[in-house]
Amino acid sequence: MAEDTPPGQAIGEEFGNFASFALVSGMVSAIFVAAFLTAFPGRIGRYFGGIAIAVLLITFVVGLTLDLLGFFGNESSLTRETESTPFEETDRYQRVRSQSNEPLPRQINFNEEVTALKEYFDGDVPRAAQSFFIEYEKLRSSSSRRKTQASSVRSALNPVLALVDDEELEASLEQMGEDLFAYIKSNPAENIIVTEVALTHDGTEQSVMETQGQTAHLTAALHNEGEAVEAELSIRFTDPTGAKIMETTLPTGRLSTEERIELNTDLLVPAAATDIQFSILNARQVETGT
Amino acid sequence: MLNRLKTMNRVTKIEYGLMVMTALLAIGAGFAPVGREESVLFAAVFLGITIGLWVSHLLTMLHTAVVQNDARING
Numbered sequence: 001m002a003e004d005t006p007p008g009q010a011i012g013e014e015f016g017n018f019a020s021f022a023l024v025s026g027m028v029s030a031i032f033v034a035a036f037l038t039a040f041p042g043r044i045g046r047y048f049g050g051i052a053i054a055v056l057l058i059t060f061v062v063g064l065t066l067d068l069l070g071f072f073g074n075e076s077s078l079t080r081e082t083e084s085t086p087f088e089e090t091d092r093y094q095r096v097r098s099q100s101n102e103p104l105p106r107q108i109n110f111n112e113e114v115t116a117l118k119e120y121f122d123g124d125v126p127r128a129a130q131s132f133f134i135e136y137e138k139l140r141s142s143s144s145r146r147k148t149q150a151s152s153v154r155s156a157l158n159p160v161l162a163l164v165d166d167e168e169l170e171a172s173l174e175q176m177g178e179d180l181f182a183y184i185k186s187n188p189a190e191n192i193i194v195t196e197v198a199l200t201h202d203g204t205e206q207s208v209m210e211t212q213g214q215t216a217h218l219t220a221a222l223h224n225e226g227e228a229v230e231a232e233l234s235i236r237f238t239d240p241t242g243a244k245i246m247e248t249t250l251p252t253g254r255l256s257t258e259e260r261i262e263l264n265t266d267l268l269v270p271a272a273a274t275d276i277q278f279s280i281l282n283a284r285q286v287e288t289g290t
Numbered sequence: 291m292l293n294r295l296k297t298m299n300r301v302t303k304i305e306y307g308l309m310v311m312t313a314l315l316a317i318g319a320g321f322a323p324v325g326r327e328e329s330v331l332f333a334a335v336f337l338g339i340t341i342g343l344w345v346s347h348l349l350t351m352l353h354t355a356v357v358q359n360d361a362r363i364n365g
Binding site: 028031032035036038039040044048051052055058059062065066069070071 | 316359
Protein backbone atom coordinates (compact mmCIF):
# COMPACT_ATOMS: atom_id res chain seq x y z
CA MET A 1 0.00 0.00 0.00
CA ALA A 2 2.89 2.33 0.72
CA GLU A 3 4.00 1.95 -2.90
CA ASP A 4 0.71 3.45 -4.09
CA THR A 5 1.25 6.57 -2.03
CA PRO A 6 2.06 9.55 -4.24
CA PRO A 7 5.35 11.20 -3.25
CA GLY A 8 4.99 14.05 -0.82
CA GLN A 9 1.61 12.89 0.27
CA ALA A 10 2.33 10.30 2.88
CA ILE A 11 -0.31 8.32 4.67
CA GLY A 12 -0.65 9.86 8.09
CA GLU A 13 -0.28 13.45 6.95
CA GLU A 14 -3.85 13.98 8.06
CA PHE A 15 -2.38 14.26 11.55
CA GLY A 16 -0.45 17.47 12.07
CA ASN A 17 1.58 16.06 14.93
CA PHE A 18 1.63 13.37 17.58
CA ALA A 19 -0.61 15.39 19.90
CA SER A 20 -3.47 15.59 17.41
CA PHE A 21 -2.98 11.94 16.51
CA ALA A 22 -3.23 10.91 20.19
CA LEU A 23 -6.19 13.20 20.77
CA VAL A 24 -8.20 11.81 17.86
CA SER A 25 -7.47 8.17 18.73
CA GLY A 26 -8.28 8.85 22.38
CA MET A 27 -11.60 10.46 21.49
CA VAL A 28 -12.60 7.61 19.18
CA SER A 29 -11.71 5.03 21.85
CA ALA A 30 -13.74 6.95 24.45
CA ILE A 31 -16.77 6.93 22.13
CA PHE A 32 -16.40 3.15 21.66
CA VAL A 33 -16.04 2.45 25.38
CA ALA A 34 -19.04 4.65 26.22
CA ALA A 35 -21.19 3.09 23.47
CA PHE A 36 -20.37 -0.49 24.42
CA LEU A 37 -20.84 0.08 28.13
CA THR A 38 -24.26 1.58 27.36
CA ALA A 39 -25.28 -1.10 24.84
CA PHE A 40 -24.06 -4.09 26.86
CA PRO A 41 -24.31 -3.44 30.57
CA GLY A 42 -22.26 -5.91 32.59
CA ARG A 43 -19.43 -8.25 31.68
CA ILE A 44 -19.78 -8.17 27.85
CA GLY A 45 -19.67 -4.38 27.81
CA ARG A 46 -16.51 -4.35 29.92
CA TYR A 47 -14.86 -6.84 27.52
CA PHE A 48 -15.66 -4.59 24.57
CA GLY A 49 -14.39 -1.54 26.46
CA GLY A 50 -11.20 -3.39 27.39
CA ILE A 51 -10.59 -4.29 23.74
CA ALA A 52 -11.06 -0.63 22.72
CA ILE A 53 -8.55 0.50 25.40
CA ALA A 54 -6.07 -2.20 24.32
CA VAL A 55 -6.25 -0.93 20.74
CA LEU A 56 -5.74 2.60 22.05
CA LEU A 57 -2.55 1.51 23.84
CA ILE A 58 -1.23 -0.13 20.67
CA THR A 59 -2.07 3.05 18.77
CA PHE A 60 -0.11 5.19 21.26
CA VAL A 61 2.95 2.98 21.04
CA VAL A 62 2.89 2.99 17.23
CA GLY A 63 2.22 6.76 17.27
CA LEU A 64 5.25 7.41 19.47
CA THR A 65 7.41 5.34 17.14
CA LEU A 66 6.09 7.27 14.14
CA ASP A 67 6.88 10.53 15.90
CA LEU A 68 10.45 9.40 16.61
CA LEU A 69 10.80 8.50 12.93
CA GLY A 70 9.74 12.03 12.05
CA PHE A 71 6.61 10.92 10.28
CA PHE A 72 4.22 13.58 11.47
CA GLY A 73 4.58 16.75 9.49
CA ASN A 74 5.51 19.12 12.30
CA GLU A 75 8.62 20.93 13.41
CA SER A 76 8.71 19.47 16.89
CA SER A 77 9.55 16.06 15.53
CA LEU A 78 13.16 15.08 16.10
CA THR A 79 14.28 14.30 12.59
CA ARG A 80 12.49 17.16 10.89
CA GLU A 81 14.26 19.73 13.02
CA THR A 82 17.42 19.62 10.91
CA GLU A 83 15.53 20.42 7.73
CA SER A 84 15.53 24.18 8.21
CA THR A 85 15.54 26.75 5.44
CA PRO A 86 18.83 27.03 3.55
CA PHE A 87 21.18 29.57 5.15
CA GLU A 88 21.20 31.87 2.12
CA GLU A 89 17.42 32.22 2.34
CA THR A 90 17.33 33.02 6.04
CA ASP A 91 16.08 36.43 7.09
CA ARG A 92 19.30 37.13 8.98
CA TYR A 93 21.42 36.74 5.86
CA GLN A 94 18.98 38.42 3.49
CA ARG A 95 18.79 41.48 5.76
CA VAL A 96 22.55 42.16 5.73
CA ARG A 97 22.67 41.29 2.05
CA SER A 98 20.04 43.79 1.07
CA GLN A 99 21.99 46.73 2.48
CA SER A 100 23.62 48.92 -0.10
CA ASN A 101 27.23 48.08 -0.81
CA GLU A 102 30.14 50.46 -0.68
CA PRO A 103 32.97 49.61 -3.06
CA LEU A 104 35.50 47.41 -1.30
CA PRO A 105 39.20 48.08 -1.70
CA ARG A 106 40.67 45.36 -3.89
CA GLN A 107 42.88 44.22 -1.03
CA ILE A 108 39.84 43.05 0.92
CA ASN A 109 37.48 42.31 -1.94
CA PHE A 110 36.91 38.58 -1.55
CA ASN A 111 33.73 38.20 -3.57
CA GLU A 112 35.22 35.39 -5.66
CA GLU A 113 36.48 33.48 -2.63
CA VAL A 114 33.15 33.90 -0.85
CA THR A 115 31.28 32.62 -3.92
CA ALA A 116 33.66 29.65 -4.12
CA LEU A 117 33.09 28.96 -0.44
CA LYS A 118 29.32 29.08 -0.89
CA GLU A 119 29.63 26.61 -3.75
CA TYR A 120 31.79 24.41 -1.56
CA PHE A 121 29.09 24.26 1.11
CA ASP A 122 26.48 23.79 -1.64
CA GLY A 123 23.62 25.56 0.12
CA ASP A 124 24.17 23.68 3.36
CA VAL A 125 26.22 26.19 5.33
CA PRO A 126 27.22 24.82 8.76
CA ARG A 127 26.16 26.93 11.71
CA ALA A 128 29.78 27.69 12.66
CA ALA A 129 30.46 29.17 9.21
CA GLN A 130 27.33 31.29 8.95
CA SER A 131 28.67 34.23 10.93
CA PHE A 132 31.52 34.55 8.42
CA PHE A 133 29.13 35.18 5.53
CA ILE A 134 27.13 37.62 7.62
CA GLU A 135 30.21 39.54 8.76
CA TYR A 136 31.47 39.70 5.19
CA GLU A 137 28.19 41.15 3.94
CA LYS A 138 28.37 43.70 6.75
CA LEU A 139 31.89 44.55 5.64
CA ARG A 140 30.62 45.17 2.13
CA SER A 141 27.97 47.57 3.32
CA SER A 142 30.01 49.42 5.94
CA SER A 143 32.60 52.03 5.26
CA SER A 144 32.95 54.23 8.32
CA ARG A 145 34.18 51.46 10.60
CA ARG A 146 35.56 49.10 8.03
CA LYS A 147 38.70 48.17 9.91
CA THR A 148 36.70 47.09 12.96
CA GLN A 149 34.42 45.11 10.67
CA ALA A 150 37.43 43.59 8.90
CA SER A 151 38.66 42.24 12.25
CA SER A 152 35.22 40.69 12.82
CA VAL A 153 35.47 38.99 9.43
CA ARG A 154 38.99 37.86 10.28
CA SER A 155 37.87 36.23 13.52
CA ALA A 156 34.80 34.66 11.89
CA LEU A 157 37.12 33.11 9.32
CA ASN A 158 38.81 30.77 11.82
CA PRO A 159 35.89 28.32 12.25
CA VAL A 160 35.47 28.25 8.46
CA LEU A 161 39.12 27.19 8.03
CA ALA A 162 38.46 24.25 10.33
CA LEU A 163 35.44 23.19 8.29
CA VAL A 164 36.97 23.35 4.82
CA ASP A 165 38.61 20.17 3.59
CA ASP A 166 39.79 21.32 0.18
CA GLU A 167 43.45 22.30 -0.18
CA GLU A 168 42.98 24.95 -2.83
CA LEU A 169 40.11 26.63 -1.04
CA GLU A 170 41.91 26.42 2.28
CA ALA A 171 44.94 28.16 0.77
CA SER A 172 42.80 30.96 -0.65
CA LEU A 173 41.07 31.37 2.72
CA GLU A 174 44.40 31.57 4.52
CA GLN A 175 45.50 34.21 2.03
CA MET A 176 42.25 36.02 2.74
CA GLY A 177 43.08 36.00 6.45
CA GLU A 178 46.52 37.46 5.78
CA ASP A 179 45.10 40.14 3.48
CA LEU A 180 42.55 41.11 6.09
CA PHE A 181 45.23 41.28 8.74
CA ALA A 182 47.41 43.46 6.51
CA TYR A 183 44.44 45.71 5.82
CA ILE A 184 43.65 46.06 9.53
CA LYS A 185 47.24 47.06 10.29
CA SER A 186 47.78 49.36 7.31
CA ASN A 187 47.62 53.13 7.62
CA PRO A 188 45.89 55.23 4.95
CA ALA A 189 49.15 56.65 3.54
CA GLU A 190 50.45 53.18 2.72
CA ASN A 191 47.45 52.53 0.55
CA ILE A 192 48.19 55.35 -1.84
CA ILE A 193 50.55 54.23 -4.54
CA VAL A 194 52.43 56.80 -6.59
CA THR A 195 52.97 55.58 -10.12
CA GLU A 196 54.01 57.02 -13.47
CA VAL A 197 55.92 60.09 -12.44
CA ALA A 198 57.19 62.17 -15.32
CA LEU A 199 58.96 65.49 -15.65
CA THR A 200 58.41 67.12 -19.01
CA HIS A 201 59.99 70.17 -20.46
CA ASP A 202 58.98 71.58 -23.84
CA GLY A 203 56.70 68.62 -24.39
CA THR A 204 59.35 65.95 -23.99
CA GLU A 205 59.96 63.76 -20.99
CA GLN A 206 63.24 64.54 -19.31
CA SER A 207 65.22 63.54 -16.26
CA VAL A 208 65.86 65.78 -13.26
CA MET A 209 69.45 66.38 -14.42
CA GLU A 210 68.23 67.59 -17.79
CA THR A 211 65.80 70.08 -16.33
CA GLN A 212 68.07 71.60 -13.68
CA GLY A 213 67.34 75.27 -13.17
CA GLN A 214 64.33 75.20 -15.47
CA THR A 215 60.61 75.16 -15.04
CA ALA A 216 59.31 71.64 -15.69
CA HIS A 217 55.86 70.13 -15.84
CA LEU A 218 55.38 67.30 -13.38
CA THR A 219 52.69 64.64 -13.69
CA ALA A 220 52.15 61.91 -11.12
CA ALA A 221 49.49 59.22 -11.12
CA LEU A 222 48.10 58.17 -7.76
CA HIS A 223 46.14 55.04 -7.01
CA ASN A 224 44.25 54.70 -3.75
CA GLU A 225 44.04 51.02 -2.81
CA GLY A 226 42.45 51.65 0.56
CA GLU A 227 39.52 53.57 1.96
CA ALA A 228 38.54 57.06 0.88
CA VAL A 229 41.23 59.48 2.06
CA GLU A 230 42.50 62.99 1.75
CA ALA A 231 46.24 63.38 1.63
CA GLU A 232 49.13 65.47 0.36
CA LEU A 233 51.79 64.43 -2.09
CA SER A 234 55.21 65.64 -1.04
CA ILE A 235 57.77 66.18 -3.80
CA ARG A 236 61.41 66.48 -2.73
CA PHE A 237 64.36 67.38 -4.85
CA THR A 238 67.63 66.02 -3.48
CA ASP A 239 71.31 66.47 -4.30
CA PRO A 240 73.73 63.56 -5.00
CA THR A 241 74.27 63.04 -1.25
CA GLY A 242 70.54 62.61 -0.72
CA ALA A 243 70.12 65.88 1.16
CA LYS A 244 66.90 67.75 0.60
CA ILE A 245 67.19 70.87 -1.53
CA MET A 246 63.58 71.80 -2.01
CA GLU A 247 60.24 70.34 -0.94
CA THR A 248 56.81 71.13 -2.19
CA THR A 249 53.45 69.56 -1.38
CA LEU A 250 50.36 69.09 -3.49
CA PRO A 251 46.95 68.30 -1.98
CA THR A 252 45.38 65.23 -3.58
CA GLY A 253 41.83 66.16 -2.70
CA ARG A 254 39.41 63.42 -1.83
CA LEU A 255 40.48 60.03 -3.14
CA SER A 256 37.77 57.38 -3.16
CA THR A 257 38.38 53.68 -2.86
CA GLU A 258 40.27 52.33 -5.88
CA GLU A 259 40.31 55.79 -7.43
CA ARG A 260 43.16 56.78 -9.77
CA ILE A 261 44.00 60.42 -10.28
CA GLU A 262 46.68 62.37 -12.05
CA LEU A 263 48.30 65.38 -10.45
CA ASN A 264 49.80 68.08 -12.64
CA THR A 265 51.92 70.98 -11.64
CA ASP A 266 54.61 73.27 -12.98
CA LEU A 267 57.64 73.66 -10.77
CA LEU A 268 61.11 75.06 -10.84
CA VAL A 269 63.73 72.32 -10.63
CA PRO A 270 66.63 73.55 -8.40
CA ALA A 271 69.94 73.84 -10.19
CA ALA A 272 71.73 71.41 -7.85
CA ALA A 273 68.97 68.77 -7.84
CA THR A 274 69.87 65.35 -9.15
CA ASP A 275 66.97 63.24 -7.95
CA ILE A 276 63.29 63.54 -7.12
CA GLN A 277 61.41 61.66 -4.38
CA PHE A 278 57.76 61.33 -3.50
CA SER A 279 55.90 60.50 -0.35
CA ILE A 280 52.37 60.72 0.96
CA LEU A 281 51.82 62.99 3.94
CA ASN A 282 48.94 63.81 6.24
CA ALA A 283 46.74 61.04 4.95
CA ARG A 284 43.47 60.93 6.84
CA GLN A 285 40.48 58.77 6.22
CA VAL A 286 37.26 60.50 5.22
CA GLU A 287 33.76 59.25 5.84
CA THR A 288 31.84 58.12 2.81
CA GLY A 289 28.54 59.15 4.23
CA THR A 290 27.03 55.87 5.40
CA MET B 291 -8.04 18.93 10.36
CA LEU B 292 -10.80 19.24 7.76
CA ASN B 293 -8.52 20.67 5.11
CA ARG B 294 -6.13 17.83 5.82
CA LEU B 295 -8.97 15.41 4.95
CA LYS B 296 -9.18 16.99 1.51
CA THR B 297 -5.50 16.53 0.80
CA MET B 298 -5.47 12.93 2.03
CA ASN B 299 -4.63 10.30 -0.56
CA ARG B 300 -7.27 7.98 -1.97
CA VAL B 301 -6.22 4.77 -0.22
CA THR B 302 -6.37 6.49 3.16
CA LYS B 303 -9.78 7.95 2.34
CA ILE B 304 -11.17 4.48 1.52
CA GLU B 305 -9.63 3.01 4.67
CA TYR B 306 -11.08 5.75 6.84
CA GLY B 307 -14.47 5.45 5.14
CA LEU B 308 -14.55 1.70 5.82
CA MET B 309 -13.42 2.24 9.40
CA VAL B 310 -16.15 4.80 10.07
CA MET B 311 -18.73 2.50 8.45
CA THR B 312 -17.76 -0.65 10.40
CA ALA B 313 -17.41 1.34 13.64
CA LEU B 314 -20.92 2.73 13.23
CA LEU B 315 -22.19 -0.77 12.43
CA ALA B 316 -20.46 -2.17 15.54
CA ILE B 317 -21.98 0.48 17.80
CA GLY B 318 -25.31 0.21 15.94
CA ALA B 319 -25.35 -3.57 16.45
CA GLY B 320 -25.18 -2.94 20.21
CA PHE B 321 -28.40 -0.96 20.10
CA ALA B 322 -30.10 -2.98 17.34
CA PRO B 323 -33.50 -4.48 18.17
CA VAL B 324 -32.28 -8.08 17.91
CA GLY B 325 -31.59 -10.68 20.52
CA ARG B 326 -28.71 -10.11 22.96
CA GLU B 327 -26.59 -12.92 21.53
CA GLU B 328 -26.99 -11.68 17.93
CA SER B 329 -26.29 -8.16 19.09
CA VAL B 330 -23.00 -9.19 20.75
CA LEU B 331 -22.08 -11.31 17.73
CA PHE B 332 -22.53 -8.48 15.19
CA ALA B 333 -20.89 -5.90 17.45
CA ALA B 334 -17.88 -8.18 17.94
CA VAL B 335 -17.56 -8.93 14.21
CA PHE B 336 -17.74 -5.27 13.17
CA LEU B 337 -15.46 -4.15 16.00
CA GLY B 338 -12.97 -6.79 14.87
CA ILE B 339 -13.10 -5.49 11.29
CA THR B 340 -12.66 -1.89 12.50
CA ILE B 341 -9.67 -2.82 14.66
CA GLY B 342 -8.20 -4.85 11.78
CA LEU B 343 -8.47 -1.89 9.42
CA TRP B 344 -7.02 0.50 11.98
CA VAL B 345 -4.08 -1.70 12.97
CA SER B 346 -3.25 -2.40 9.32
CA HIS B 347 -3.40 1.35 8.67
CA LEU B 348 -1.04 1.94 11.61
CA LEU B 349 1.40 -0.68 10.34
CA THR B 350 1.31 0.85 6.86
CA MET B 351 2.13 4.25 8.37
CA LEU B 352 4.97 2.66 10.32
CA HIS B 353 6.32 0.99 7.19
CA THR B 354 6.13 4.25 5.20
CA ALA B 355 7.85 6.12 8.05
CA VAL B 356 10.71 3.62 8.16
CA VAL B 357 11.15 3.78 4.37
CA GLN B 358 11.12 7.59 4.41
CA ASN B 359 13.56 7.68 7.30
CA ASP B 360 15.94 5.32 5.51
CA ALA B 361 15.73 7.41 2.36
CA ARG B 362 16.51 10.56 4.35
CA ILE B 363 19.52 9.02 6.07
CA ASN B 364 21.00 7.12 3.13
CA GLY B 365 20.21 9.28 0.22
